[in-house]
Amino acid sequence: MLQKTSLLLLLLLIMIKAEAQKTKSPPAKANTASASNHQLQKKLDSIFSSYNKSTPGVAVTILQNGKVIAKNAYGMASLEFSVPFTHNTLVRLPYSEGREFISIAAALMEKDGMLHLNDNVKNYFPKLPAWSDVVTIQDLLNHSSGFADEWATLALTQASMANRLDKSQFLQFLYNQPEPSVEPQKGYMYSNSDFGLLRLILEKAAGEDLAAYMKRKVFDSLKMIDTRIHNDKEAVIANRAFTYNIDVGNSYKLWLQDKTSPGGNYFVLTSANDLEKWAAAHADSKSFISAAVNRLKQNARPIPVIPGTNYVFGQKHRKIGSYDAIVHMGVSELPYIAYIPEQNLTVILLSNLFLSRWNSMEKVLSSALGLETQVAVKSNFSQQPIEVDPEELKKFAGTYKWKVPLTYQSYVERKRFTEFVSENRVLKVLYSSEDTLDLVPVAKNTFRDPEYPDVFVFAQKHADSAMKVVMYTYDGDTIRMEKVLVTKPNLAREQLQKFTGNYYSRHLDFYWTLVLNENNQLVVKRPTIADKRIEPTADGEFRLMMDYGPYESESWIRFYFTDNGSVSYFTISHPRLMGHRFDKVQ
Missing domain, CATH: 2.40.128.50 (Lipocalin)
Incomplete structure (x- = not known):
């Protein structure tokens, strides 16, 4: 009997083991997600390989479905004190990028009954000129107010547009404007005065400083603990990195030209880590931030003078391959967030180098989506100088008109000319009367700037056609020019x-x-x-x-x-x- 029982138990154990063998999970496969993320990290390292201990810094984060799939920082927050750039480094957003924050504040105040976007601006500042009777807050948001641009007009009286007016000067500047720059509610001109006045209106409506309102209403709610709007750029703030610009010889200098003023200018400081929360709030269709953006879009007029959907409040729609992207970026071409709704993919890119970085953002997005990226054209050019026949140089000399389409600024064409002269076996470019450079020939029809990595490529289809030149700039821009016959009047x-x-x-x-x-x-x-x-x-x-x-x-x-x-x-x-x-x- 005992033997029979033992045999039954043995058979039962064999059956249990066999069943376990049948239901056992297959051998674990390699973690493809981790492997993919590793490859993506390597691509980031390649894209930002030019950032190092001798350059300004950049922080990049890629998230999908709310989870970080790649993240790294490169370069320095402070070149003077050798402080590395991190995701906690605070950087100033340029004004056109910062407009997203102040525009959202306007929509939030409307929701709370503090104001309405259709309010006339004279309700808040009755001394504004009579011609502005019809101008509304919405017109400020659309750049259809007609108010003269504070900064461009200031250049008529000041040595630099970087100077700013105080509050009383700014308001007097608006009060004294004799006629609108464009037809109110119908015209378009990019005017910093619009958002300067908007800030002052928001502060009147809220009964508090905009910085305090945004901290309480937005930044604290989203736990963006380091992000702020403030008035004093000289304030000492922990983890803050000053912005750098490229100087001659590929060196760097501090960018200290932008000033804040009580005249209404706004100054947004944020970090890559805080921007994760800002991006998440935008991606969440039920968040109060998404509701505010939807309200802004109801009556928003995309910038009418440039192709595509480009909102004044700092969001643009771009194509990355076949994917639609919402890019948080102003006219400075300094994107700090990009979102691909179809893939629930977010890229955050923050840097203290004042340089167009749309190309970098596009490369990161393409890498994350598994798309091919093209190598920049200018990287194909030799940097080694060669000898060019002086007679050939004379063919390139002359006045060239920029083939500039309408810019974001207005319907007024930007007229610009660049002059090239051939002297003493050297081709020179005259940027202005005070700025003349000897170009370095690197091919028969190709020259480079000796100080910046700009490249000029000349071309002429046939002897009777106009000579043309394409300038590939250090910040990724492409400028096309055509030689024109200009007869300068010789006035007695x-x-x-x-x-x-x-x-x-x-x-x-x-x-x-x-x-x-x-x-x-x-x-x-x-x-x-x-x-x-x-x-x-x-x-x-x-x-x-x-x-x-x-x-x-x-x-x-x-x-x-x-x-x-x-x-x-x-x-x-x-x-x-x-x-x-x-x-x-x-």
Whole structure:
């Protein structure tokens, strides 16, 4: 009996073991997700291989379905003190990128009954000019208000557009504007005054500083503990990295040009780690942030002068392969978040290098999606100098007009020219009267800038066609130019003399004085700016180079005459300066 029982138990054990063998999981496969993530990490290392201990830094995070699948930081938060860049490093977002935050604040205040986006702006500041009676908060959000751009107009009176007005000066600037820059509610011009005024309206509606409101309502709610809006860029803040710009010889210098002011400018500091929470709130269709963005889109007019869907409040729709991407990016081309809804994929990219990084964002997105990425064209060029026949250099000399389509600024075409001259067996580029560089030939028709990694490629289809040049810039831009025949008027001293005198801007309550120097050149004198030469050009206009931040750009002066032929006034124009008028003082 015992033997029989033992046999039955043995058979039972065999059966249990056999059943276990049948239901046992198959051998574990390699963790393909981990392997894939490892490959993605290697791609990030390759994309950001130029960042090191001698460069500014960048932090990148890739998330899918809310989980981090790749994350790394490269380069330095401080080059001076050898502090590495991390995901906790705080970086200032440029103003056009920061507009997303202030726009969302407006939508949240509307939801809480503090204001309405259709409110007239004069309800908050009754001294605004009569022509602005119809202007609403929504017009500020759409850049259809007609208010002159504070920064571009300031360049008429200050040595640099980096200067800022205080609150009383800013409001007086708006109160004194005699006529709209564009037709209110219908026109379009990118104006920093719109968002300066918006901030002041939001603070009146909330009864508190915008920084305090955003901390309480948004940043604390999302646990973005380090993100803030503030007024003082000189404040000492832990983990804050100052922004760098590329200087000559591929070196770096601090970018200290942007100032905040009580005039309404806003200053957003954030970190890559905090942006994970900001991105998650946008990706969550039920969040209060998503609701605010949906409200903004209801009456938002995408920027009408550039192709695609580009919202003033700082979001753009782009294609990555066949995928739709929502990119958090302003006009500076400095994306900090990109989201692919179809894949629930988010990329966060934050850097303290003031340099267009859409190319980097596109490469990261393509890598995460398994798409092919193209190598930048300029990387194919040799850097070794060669000898070029001086007669060949003469073919490239001349004045070239930029083939610039309408920019984000307005419907006004940006007129810009670059001159190349051949002297002493060298091709030179004249960026401005103060900025001339000897180009280095690296191929028969290809030259590079000796200081920046910019490359110029000349081409001519046949002898009777216009010479063209493509400039590949260090920040990934491509600029196309075509040689034009420009006959500069050779005006006699007596002809130039009639333009001299004192001129007055009623809007700015500011004088310009035009004089002739000993070289028979017209010079504009202003008490706050070094003397500048104005050059006669074709079509009866004069060119004045002005400081618009990190670069000089052309502004165009046109004189108007009385019936007896004497000068009555002139206007000065730029895509963000709509015929600002100076009357001649008789």
